[in-house]
């Protein structure tokens with residue numbers, strides 16, 4: 001622990017010095033958690049952030065022998081828009097993931113683009129707040145790789161995931177599924193944009209063509225049918241303002257397991 005703290009102090013100190021803010025870094029280290037520091041120090045460089053992220057604890061990973069024979073699909077299992085039906089018809093060949101908001105280079109990535117990027121495979125346990133769990137194998141692009149390609153703009157604090165499905169039918173669109181995570185989770189090595197489950201293309205019931213895996217949090221954070229990722233400094237203006245479909249309906253925003 002003390003070794004960790006020293007290293008963090010060094011990293012934080014050096015990055016703050018590099019941005020020209022030469023005072024106050026000791027006070028910062030003593031009075032705030034690393035998380036707070038990351039959220040406040042908007043001028044941290046990406047490289048420094050990644051080093052800090054490397055200290056993060058991993059969620060437990062399992063083996064092929066542990067895979068659940070049945071993995072329940074929950075919430076939406078088939079988005080019902082015509083737009084989604086059309087994309088589904090030709091195997092999502094026309095689908096593109098949009099990455100925009102507080103980024104230096106907005107992106108539009110096809111499934112082929114994503115599959116050509118570095119990938120990570122992990123066998124993890126999914127825990128739903130409704131009281132069931134299942135172990136599955138997921139393959140996808142680490143979110144950090146995509147964010148690095150887009151380049152964060154100074155001040156970005158959250159990644160917001162906009163989904164194709166409307167879980168609650170509403171006139172104003174507020175029933176559309178969405179989720180958000182902070183940059184700490186965005187850079188976590190097990191946070192991936194998964195296009196494959198148990199060795200096969202992701203099924204529609206599980207979020208095709210792309211779903212988030214954010215392994216240290218509960219199931220509802222794992223947005224399925226991701227269409228767009230927006231980098232932002234706040235989700236206060238979005239729908240209910242709580243950062244997610246279920247959060248707007250009373251669930252915790254940070255759903256740590």
Ligand SMILES: Nc1nc2c(c(=O)[nH]1)N[C@H]1C(S)=C(S)[C@@H](COP(=O)(O)O)O[C@H]1N2
Nearest residue numbers: 072073074075076128163177206219222224
């Ligand atoms: N777009 C979207 N994402 C979603 C949901 C949903 O209804 N729509 N349900 C959430 C909940 S509560 C859970 S437990 C998981 C279920 O994922 P699964 O269907 O692959 O089991 O997806 C989460 N992500």
Ligand SMILES: [Mo]
Nearest residue numbers: 128129219220
């Ligand atoms: Mo869930």
